[in-house]
Protein backbone atom coordinates (compact mmCIF):
# COMPACT_ATOMS: atom_id res chain seq x y z
CA UNK A 29 0.00 0.00 0.00
CA UNK A 30 1.48 3.37 -0.88
CA UNK A 31 1.40 6.46 1.32
CA UNK A 32 -1.65 7.91 -0.43
CA UNK A 33 -3.65 4.73 0.04
CA UNK A 34 -2.76 4.63 3.72
CA UNK A 35 -4.04 8.18 4.17
CA UNK A 36 -7.22 7.69 2.20
CA UNK A 37 -8.07 4.53 4.13
CA UNK A 38 -8.16 6.24 7.51
CA UNK A 39 -11.18 8.50 7.14
CA UNK A 40 -11.52 11.73 9.12
CA UNK A 41 -8.18 12.48 10.69
CA UNK A 42 -5.03 12.18 8.64
CA UNK A 43 -2.00 10.35 9.98
CA UNK A 44 1.36 12.10 10.09
CA UNK A 45 3.10 8.78 9.50
CA UNK A 46 2.02 8.63 5.90
CA UNK A 47 5.00 9.92 4.01
CA UNK A 48 7.41 12.70 4.83
CA UNK A 49 6.91 15.09 1.96
CA UNK A 50 6.52 17.96 4.41
CA UNK A 51 3.19 18.55 2.66
CA UNK A 52 0.76 16.23 4.39
CA UNK A 53 -2.88 16.51 3.36
CA UNK A 54 -4.84 18.32 6.06
CA UNK A 55 -8.11 16.47 5.56
CA UNK A 56 -9.59 13.35 4.03
CA UNK A 57 -10.87 15.50 1.16
CA UNK A 58 -7.37 16.71 0.40
CA UNK A 59 -6.03 13.17 0.62
CA UNK A 60 -8.70 11.96 -1.79
CA UNK A 61 -7.95 14.78 -4.18
CA UNK A 62 -4.28 13.86 -4.10
CA UNK A 63 -5.09 10.25 -4.79
CA UNK A 64 -7.31 11.22 -7.73
CA UNK A 65 -4.52 13.39 -9.17
CA UNK A 66 -2.02 10.59 -8.76
CA UNK A 67 -4.34 8.19 -10.58
CA UNK A 68 -4.93 10.63 -13.44
CA UNK A 69 -1.35 11.94 -13.70
CA UNK A 70 1.05 9.39 -12.22
CA UNK A 71 4.16 10.76 -13.96
CA UNK A 72 5.71 14.04 -15.07
CA UNK A 73 5.32 12.95 -18.69
CA UNK A 74 1.53 12.65 -18.20
CA UNK A 75 1.55 16.24 -17.01
CA UNK A 76 3.55 17.22 -20.08
CA UNK A 77 0.98 15.71 -22.45
CA UNK A 78 -1.90 17.45 -20.72
CA UNK A 79 0.02 20.74 -20.67
CA UNK A 80 0.63 20.43 -24.41
CA UNK A 81 -3.13 20.14 -24.98
CA UNK A 82 -4.22 22.88 -22.57
CA UNK A 83 -1.65 25.63 -23.00
CA UNK A 84 -1.34 28.26 -25.69
CA UNK A 85 1.11 26.88 -28.26
CA UNK A 86 3.70 29.64 -27.72
CA UNK A 87 3.66 29.11 -23.95
CA UNK A 88 4.28 25.38 -24.31
CA UNK A 89 6.94 25.82 -26.97
CA UNK A 90 8.78 28.43 -24.89
CA UNK A 91 9.15 26.12 -21.91
CA UNK A 92 9.47 22.78 -23.66
CA UNK A 93 11.73 23.55 -26.63
CA UNK A 94 15.48 23.07 -26.61
CA UNK A 95 18.42 24.22 -28.67
CA UNK A 96 18.59 22.92 -32.24
CA UNK A 97 16.59 19.80 -32.79
CA UNK A 98 15.95 19.19 -29.06
CA UNK A 99 18.88 16.78 -29.28
CA UNK A 100 20.22 17.56 -25.85
CA UNK A 101 16.83 17.20 -24.22
CA UNK A 102 16.44 13.74 -25.70
CA UNK A 103 20.00 12.84 -24.74
CA UNK A 104 19.46 14.07 -21.17
CA UNK A 105 16.50 11.72 -20.86
CA UNK A 106 18.22 8.78 -22.55
CA UNK A 107 21.38 9.16 -20.46
CA UNK A 108 19.38 9.16 -17.23
CA UNK A 109 17.34 6.17 -18.43
CA UNK A 110 20.60 4.31 -19.08
CA UNK A 111 21.85 4.53 -15.46
CA UNK A 112 21.28 1.24 -13.62
CA UNK A 113 21.28 0.95 -9.81
CA UNK A 114 21.81 -2.43 -8.17
CA UNK A 115 19.56 -3.10 -5.15
CA UNK A 116 20.50 -4.80 -1.88
CA UNK A 117 17.63 -6.56 -0.16
CA UNK A 118 16.89 -7.59 3.39
CA UNK A 119 17.46 -4.25 5.06
CA UNK A 120 14.51 -1.95 4.35
CA UNK A 121 10.97 -2.87 5.40
CA UNK A 122 9.09 0.20 4.16
CA UNK A 123 9.83 3.42 2.25
CA UNK A 124 12.34 5.50 4.26
CA UNK A 125 12.06 9.27 4.63
CA UNK A 126 13.69 11.43 1.95
CA UNK A 127 14.93 14.19 4.32
CA UNK A 128 18.23 15.84 3.47
CA UNK A 129 20.47 18.69 4.57
CA UNK A 130 21.82 21.22 2.06
CA UNK A 131 24.10 24.07 3.09
CA UNK A 132 23.22 23.45 6.73
CA UNK A 133 19.42 23.60 6.28
CA UNK A 134 17.12 20.65 6.39
CA UNK A 135 14.64 19.95 3.58
CA UNK A 136 11.96 17.29 3.23
CA UNK A 137 13.57 15.89 0.06
CA UNK A 138 16.66 16.44 -2.10
CA UNK A 139 14.51 17.85 -4.89
CA UNK A 140 14.32 21.49 -5.91
CA UNK A 141 12.60 23.82 -8.36
CA UNK A 142 15.27 25.18 -10.74
CA UNK A 143 15.51 28.89 -11.60
CA UNK A 144 13.38 29.82 -14.57
CA UNK A 145 13.48 33.16 -16.33
CA UNK A 146 10.14 34.48 -17.51
CA UNK A 147 8.10 31.52 -16.28
CA UNK A 148 5.07 33.80 -16.46
CA UNK A 149 5.27 33.47 -20.24
CA UNK A 150 4.45 29.82 -19.78
CA UNK A 151 1.98 30.37 -16.98
CA UNK A 152 1.19 33.79 -15.50
CA UNK A 153 1.83 33.76 -11.75
CA UNK A 154 4.18 30.75 -12.00
CA UNK A 155 6.67 32.11 -9.45
CA UNK A 156 3.99 32.62 -6.79
CA UNK A 157 2.69 29.09 -7.24
CA UNK A 158 6.21 27.62 -7.18
CA UNK A 159 7.15 29.56 -4.05
CA UNK A 160 4.00 28.51 -2.18
CA UNK A 161 4.31 24.85 -3.18
CA UNK A 162 8.01 24.69 -2.27
CA UNK A 163 7.39 26.32 1.12
CA UNK A 164 4.46 23.98 1.85
CA UNK A 165 6.53 20.93 0.93
CA UNK A 166 9.79 22.26 2.45
CA UNK A 167 11.90 21.79 -0.67
CA UNK A 168 14.29 24.39 -2.16
CA UNK A 169 12.95 26.94 -4.62
CA UNK A 170 15.50 28.87 -6.70
CA UNK A 171 13.80 32.10 -7.72
CA UNK A 172 15.28 33.46 -10.96
CA UNK A 173 16.17 37.15 -11.19
CA UNK A 174 14.10 37.43 -14.39
CA UNK A 175 10.84 36.72 -12.58
CA UNK A 176 7.38 38.10 -12.00
CA UNK A 177 7.95 38.39 -8.23
CA UNK A 178 10.92 40.09 -6.63
CA UNK A 179 13.26 38.50 -4.14
CA UNK A 180 11.54 40.27 -1.25
CA UNK A 181 8.16 38.78 -2.20
CA UNK A 182 9.82 35.41 -2.82
CA UNK A 183 11.16 35.49 0.73
CA UNK A 184 7.71 36.34 2.12
CA UNK A 185 6.14 33.40 0.32
CA UNK A 186 8.95 30.90 0.87
CA UNK A 187 10.95 32.07 3.90
CA UNK A 188 12.37 28.64 4.76
CA UNK A 189 13.38 27.44 1.31
CA UNK A 190 14.26 30.42 -0.90
CA UNK A 191 17.40 30.44 -3.04
CA UNK A 192 18.07 33.28 -5.49
CA UNK A 193 19.61 33.07 -8.98
CA UNK A 194 21.42 35.94 -10.62
CA UNK A 195 22.40 36.65 -14.21
CA UNK A 196 25.22 39.06 -15.05
CA UNK A 197 24.16 42.70 -14.80
CA UNK A 198 27.50 44.13 -15.76
CA UNK A 199 26.97 47.84 -16.46
CA UNK A 200 28.35 50.46 -14.08
CA UNK A 201 30.67 48.03 -12.35
CA UNK A 202 27.88 45.54 -11.64
CA UNK A 203 25.87 48.15 -9.76
CA UNK A 204 22.56 46.34 -10.29
CA UNK A 205 23.98 42.83 -9.77
CA UNK A 206 25.65 43.74 -6.49
CA UNK A 207 22.57 45.61 -5.28
CA UNK A 208 20.43 42.56 -6.07
CA UNK A 209 22.90 40.48 -4.04
CA UNK A 210 22.47 42.83 -1.10
CA UNK A 211 18.69 42.70 -1.43
CA UNK A 212 18.75 38.89 -1.57
CA UNK A 213 20.73 38.87 1.69
CA UNK A 214 18.45 41.41 3.38
CA UNK A 215 15.36 39.50 2.25
CA UNK A 216 16.77 36.28 3.71
CA UNK A 217 17.53 34.15 0.62
CA UNK A 218 19.58 31.18 1.82
CA UNK A 219 21.73 30.53 -1.24
CA UNK A 220 22.97 32.73 -4.10
CA UNK A 221 23.32 31.10 -7.51
CA UNK A 222 25.40 32.71 -10.28
CA UNK A 223 24.53 31.28 -13.69
CA UNK A 224 27.62 30.94 -15.87
CA UNK A 225 26.41 28.83 -18.79
CA UNK A 226 24.71 31.48 -20.92
CA UNK A 227 27.68 33.43 -22.36
CA UNK A 228 25.74 34.07 -25.57
CA UNK A 229 22.10 34.20 -26.53
CA UNK A 230 21.25 31.11 -28.58
CA UNK A 231 18.07 30.40 -30.51
CA UNK A 232 15.50 27.72 -29.96
CA UNK A 233 13.74 26.86 -33.20
CA UNK A 234 10.47 25.74 -31.59
CA UNK A 235 10.24 29.00 -29.68
CA UNK A 236 10.95 31.01 -32.85
CA UNK A 237 8.39 29.09 -34.90
CA UNK A 238 5.72 29.61 -32.23
CA UNK A 239 5.83 33.37 -32.91
CA UNK A 240 7.77 34.49 -29.82
CA UNK A 241 9.88 37.53 -30.60
CA UNK A 242 12.86 38.88 -28.74
CA UNK A 243 12.49 41.16 -26.84
CA UNK A 244 9.19 39.59 -25.83
CA UNK A 245 6.08 41.30 -27.19
CA UNK A 246 2.45 40.22 -26.90
CA UNK A 247 1.82 40.35 -30.65
CA UNK A 248 -1.59 39.80 -32.24
CA UNK A 249 -0.54 36.24 -33.12
CA UNK A 250 0.33 35.46 -29.49
CA UNK A 251 -2.87 37.12 -28.24
CA UNK A 252 -4.98 34.92 -30.53
CA UNK A 253 -2.99 31.89 -29.44
CA UNK A 254 -3.57 32.79 -25.76
CA UNK A 255 -7.34 32.99 -26.33
CA UNK A 256 -7.35 29.25 -27.05
CA UNK A 257 -6.47 28.56 -23.39
CA UNK A 258 -9.08 29.68 -20.82
CA UNK A 259 -6.89 28.58 -17.88
CA UNK A 260 -3.90 30.59 -19.13
CA UNK A 261 -6.14 33.63 -19.70
CA UNK A 262 -7.63 33.32 -16.21
CA UNK A 263 -4.18 33.20 -14.69
CA UNK A 264 -3.20 36.22 -16.76
CA UNK A 265 -6.27 38.07 -15.46
CA UNK A 266 -5.32 37.17 -11.87
CA UNK A 267 -1.61 37.89 -12.11
CA UNK A 268 -1.24 40.50 -14.86
CA UNK A 269 1.24 40.65 -17.71
CA UNK A 270 4.52 39.13 -16.52
CA UNK A 271 7.28 41.68 -15.82
CA UNK A 272 10.70 41.26 -14.26
CA UNK A 273 9.81 43.01 -11.03
CA UNK A 274 13.12 42.43 -9.18
CA UNK A 275 14.44 45.07 -11.58
CA UNK A 276 11.75 47.69 -10.85
CA UNK A 277 13.99 49.86 -8.66
CA UNK A 278 16.43 50.24 -11.54
CA UNK A 279 14.03 50.68 -14.47
CA UNK A 280 12.68 54.17 -15.22
CA UNK A 281 9.07 54.42 -13.96
CA UNK A 282 6.10 53.77 -16.26
CA UNK A 283 8.06 52.59 -19.27
CA UNK A 284 6.49 50.21 -21.75
CA UNK A 285 7.06 46.46 -21.75
CA UNK A 286 9.24 46.82 -24.86
CA UNK A 287 11.36 49.59 -23.31
CA UNK A 288 11.77 47.58 -20.14
CA UNK A 289 12.96 44.60 -22.23
CA UNK A 290 15.41 46.88 -24.04
CA UNK A 291 16.68 48.18 -20.70
CA UNK A 292 17.40 44.63 -19.56
CA UNK A 293 19.18 43.83 -22.83
CA UNK A 294 21.45 46.81 -22.26
CA UNK A 295 22.18 46.03 -18.62
CA UNK A 296 22.40 42.25 -18.64
CA UNK A 297 24.33 39.82 -20.77
CA UNK A 298 27.25 37.46 -21.10
CA UNK A 299 28.38 35.16 -18.34
CA UNK A 300 30.30 35.87 -15.15
CA UNK A 301 34.08 35.74 -15.51
CA UNK A 302 36.25 34.23 -12.77
CA UNK A 303 37.26 37.76 -11.66
CA UNK A 304 33.62 38.72 -11.36
CA UNK A 305 32.79 35.55 -9.45
CA UNK A 306 35.53 36.48 -6.97
CA UNK A 307 33.85 39.85 -6.50
CA UNK A 308 30.48 38.30 -5.76
CA UNK A 309 32.20 35.86 -3.41
CA UNK A 310 33.43 38.88 -1.44
CA UNK A 311 29.99 40.47 -1.33
CA UNK A 312 27.89 37.41 -0.52
CA UNK A 313 28.87 35.73 2.75
CA UNK A 314 26.30 32.91 2.55
CA UNK A 315 26.43 29.74 0.45
CA UNK A 316 27.45 30.58 -3.13
CA UNK A 317 26.68 28.25 -6.04
CA UNK A 318 27.87 28.36 -9.67
CA UNK A 319 25.30 27.09 -12.14
CA UNK A 320 26.48 25.53 -15.38
CA UNK A 321 29.57 23.51 -14.49
CA UNK A 322 30.35 20.60 -16.84
CA UNK A 323 34.17 20.47 -16.71
CA UNK A 324 36.04 19.17 -13.63
CA UNK A 325 38.68 21.90 -14.00
CA UNK A 326 36.00 24.60 -13.74
CA UNK A 327 34.72 22.81 -10.64
CA UNK A 328 38.23 22.80 -9.13
CA UNK A 329 38.73 26.46 -9.89
CA UNK A 330 35.41 27.42 -8.35
CA UNK A 331 36.16 25.53 -5.15
CA UNK A 332 39.61 27.10 -4.94
CA UNK A 333 38.01 30.53 -4.87
CA UNK A 334 35.58 29.65 -2.11
CA UNK A 335 32.46 28.64 -4.03
CA UNK A 336 30.34 26.26 -1.90
CA UNK A 337 28.20 24.49 -4.46
CA UNK A 338 28.10 23.57 -8.15
CA UNK A 339 25.07 23.08 -10.33
CA UNK A 340 26.03 20.33 -12.76
CA UNK A 341 23.70 21.14 -15.65
CA UNK A 342 23.48 21.66 -19.38
CA UNK A 343 20.69 24.19 -18.85
CA UNK A 344 18.06 21.57 -19.66
CA UNK A 345 19.34 21.29 -23.24
CA UNK A 346 18.35 24.87 -24.03
CA UNK A 347 21.71 26.43 -24.87
CA UNK A 348 23.49 24.37 -27.55
CA UNK A 349 22.79 20.80 -28.48
CA UNK A 350 26.40 19.63 -28.58
CA UNK A 351 26.89 19.79 -24.81
CA UNK A 352 27.44 16.58 -22.88
CA UNK A 353 24.58 15.50 -20.66
CA UNK A 354 25.00 16.54 -17.06
CA UNK A 355 24.41 13.03 -15.70
CA UNK A 356 27.34 11.79 -17.81
CA UNK A 357 29.77 14.46 -16.57
CA UNK A 358 28.63 14.24 -12.95
CA UNK A 359 30.82 11.26 -11.89
CA UNK A 360 34.00 13.00 -13.14
CA UNK A 361 33.05 16.20 -11.33
CA UNK A 362 32.41 14.21 -8.17
CA UNK A 363 35.76 12.46 -8.58
CA UNK A 364 37.50 15.84 -8.93
CA UNK A 365 35.73 17.58 -6.07
CA UNK A 366 35.20 14.82 -3.49
CA UNK A 367 33.38 16.26 -0.50
CA UNK A 368 34.60 19.81 -1.00
CA UNK A 369 31.41 21.14 -2.65
CA UNK A 370 27.69 20.45 -2.64
CA UNK A 371 26.77 19.09 -6.07
CA UNK A 372 23.36 19.99 -7.41
CA UNK A 373 22.24 18.08 -10.49
CA UNK A 374 19.72 19.12 -13.11
CA UNK A 375 18.75 18.54 -16.76
CA UNK A 376 16.34 15.78 -17.64
CA UNK A 377 14.74 14.90 -14.29
CA UNK A 378 11.28 13.36 -14.81
CA UNK A 379 10.91 11.10 -11.77
CA UNK A 380 12.06 10.32 -8.26
CA UNK A 381 14.07 7.47 -9.77
CA UNK A 382 16.00 10.07 -11.79
CA UNK A 383 16.72 11.91 -8.53
CA UNK A 384 17.99 8.63 -7.04
CA UNK A 385 20.16 8.06 -10.13
CA UNK A 386 21.69 11.53 -9.88
CA UNK A 387 22.49 11.10 -6.20
CA UNK A 388 23.95 7.62 -6.78
CA UNK A 389 26.17 9.18 -9.48
CA UNK A 390 27.56 11.77 -7.06
CA UNK A 391 25.02 14.58 -6.60
CA UNK A 392 23.68 15.78 -3.24
CA UNK A 393 20.31 16.70 -4.71
CA UNK A 394 18.53 17.18 -8.02
CA UNK A 395 16.49 20.09 -9.36
CA UNK A 396 13.96 20.18 -12.20
CA UNK A 397 12.86 22.99 -14.49
CA UNK A 398 10.62 22.02 -17.37
CA UNK A 399 8.60 19.44 -15.49
CA UNK A 400 7.49 22.05 -12.93
CA UNK A 401 6.27 24.22 -15.80
CA UNK A 402 4.46 21.23 -17.31
CA UNK A 403 2.75 20.73 -13.94
CA UNK A 404 1.39 24.29 -14.04
CA UNK A 405 0.27 24.00 -17.64
CA UNK A 406 -1.54 20.77 -16.84
CA UNK A 407 -3.10 21.49 -13.44
CA UNK A 408 -2.71 25.21 -12.79
CA UNK A 409 -1.67 26.18 -9.28
CA UNK A 410 -2.22 22.64 -7.98
CA UNK A 411 0.42 21.35 -10.38
CA UNK A 412 3.69 22.06 -8.54
CA UNK A 413 2.46 20.51 -5.27
CA UNK A 414 1.32 17.41 -7.13
CA UNK A 415 4.65 17.05 -8.91
CA UNK A 416 6.62 17.48 -5.67
CA UNK A 417 4.46 14.74 -4.17
CA UNK A 418 5.07 12.43 -7.16
CA UNK A 419 8.84 13.01 -7.11
CA UNK A 420 9.12 12.60 -3.35
CA UNK A 421 7.06 9.44 -3.13
CA UNK A 422 8.86 7.95 -6.13
CA UNK A 423 12.19 8.75 -4.52
CA UNK A 424 11.09 7.14 -1.24
CA UNK A 425 9.91 4.07 -3.11
CA UNK A 426 13.28 3.98 -4.93
CA UNK A 427 15.15 4.16 -1.62
CA UNK A 428 13.11 1.27 -0.28
CA UNK A 429 13.48 -0.79 -3.44
CA UNK A 430 17.23 -0.22 -3.60
CA UNK A 431 17.78 -1.08 0.07
CA UNK A 432 18.72 2.42 1.23
CA UNK A 433 17.63 3.58 4.69
CA UNK A 434 18.31 7.22 3.81
CA UNK A 435 19.15 9.47 0.87
CA UNK A 436 22.82 9.36 1.89
CA UNK A 437 22.93 5.60 1.40
CA UNK A 438 22.33 6.10 -2.33
CA UNK A 439 26.00 7.14 -2.53
CA UNK A 440 27.08 3.61 -1.66
CA UNK A 441 25.13 1.81 -4.40
CA UNK A 442 26.69 -0.16 -7.22
CA UNK A 443 25.99 1.81 -10.40
CA UNK A 444 26.33 0.94 -14.08
CA UNK A 445 26.58 4.15 -16.07
CA UNK A 446 27.44 3.47 -19.71
CA UNK A 447 27.82 7.09 -20.88
CA UNK A 448 29.85 8.36 -17.91
CA UNK A 449 32.87 10.55 -18.66
CA UNK A 450 35.96 9.61 -16.67
CA UNK A 451 38.27 12.20 -15.14
CA UNK A 452 41.03 11.28 -17.62
CA UNK A 453 38.67 12.03 -20.57
CA UNK A 454 39.08 15.72 -19.68
CA UNK A 455 42.88 15.74 -19.86
CA UNK A 456 44.44 18.11 -22.38
Ligand SMILES: Cc1cc2nc3c(=O)[nH]c(=O)nc-3n(C[C@H](O)[C@H](O)[C@H](O)COP(=O)(O)O)c2cc1C
Pocket residue numbers: 090091092104142143144145146147172173174193223319341342343344345346374375376377395396397398399
Ligand atom coordinates in the same frame (compact mmCIF):
# COMPACT_ATOMS: atom_id res chain seq x y z
C1 LIG B 1 11.69 28.14 -19.64
C2 LIG B 1 13.02 28.01 -18.95
C3 LIG B 1 13.68 29.15 -18.53
C4 LIG B 1 14.90 29.05 -17.84
N1 LIG B 1 15.48 30.18 -17.34
C5 LIG B 1 16.60 30.08 -16.57
C6 LIG B 1 17.13 31.23 -15.93
O1 LIG B 1 16.60 32.33 -16.01
N2 LIG B 1 18.27 31.07 -15.21
C7 LIG B 1 18.90 29.86 -15.08
O2 LIG B 1 19.94 29.75 -14.41
N3 LIG B 1 18.38 28.75 -15.67
C8 LIG B 1 17.25 28.82 -16.40
N4 LIG B 1 16.71 27.71 -16.96
C9 LIG B 1 17.36 26.40 -16.77
C10 LIG B 1 16.86 25.71 -15.51
O3 LIG B 1 17.27 26.39 -14.36
C11 LIG B 1 17.39 24.28 -15.41
O4 LIG B 1 18.79 24.30 -15.50
C12 LIG B 1 16.80 23.34 -16.48
O5 LIG B 1 15.48 23.63 -16.76
C13 LIG B 1 16.92 21.90 -15.98
O6 LIG B 1 16.57 20.98 -16.94
P1 LIG B 1 15.10 20.34 -17.07
O7 LIG B 1 14.25 21.42 -17.66
O8 LIG B 1 15.30 19.20 -18.01
O9 LIG B 1 14.66 19.93 -15.70
C14 LIG B 1 15.48 27.78 -17.63
C15 LIG B 1 14.81 26.64 -18.07
C16 LIG B 1 13.59 26.74 -18.70
C17 LIG B 1 12.88 25.48 -19.12
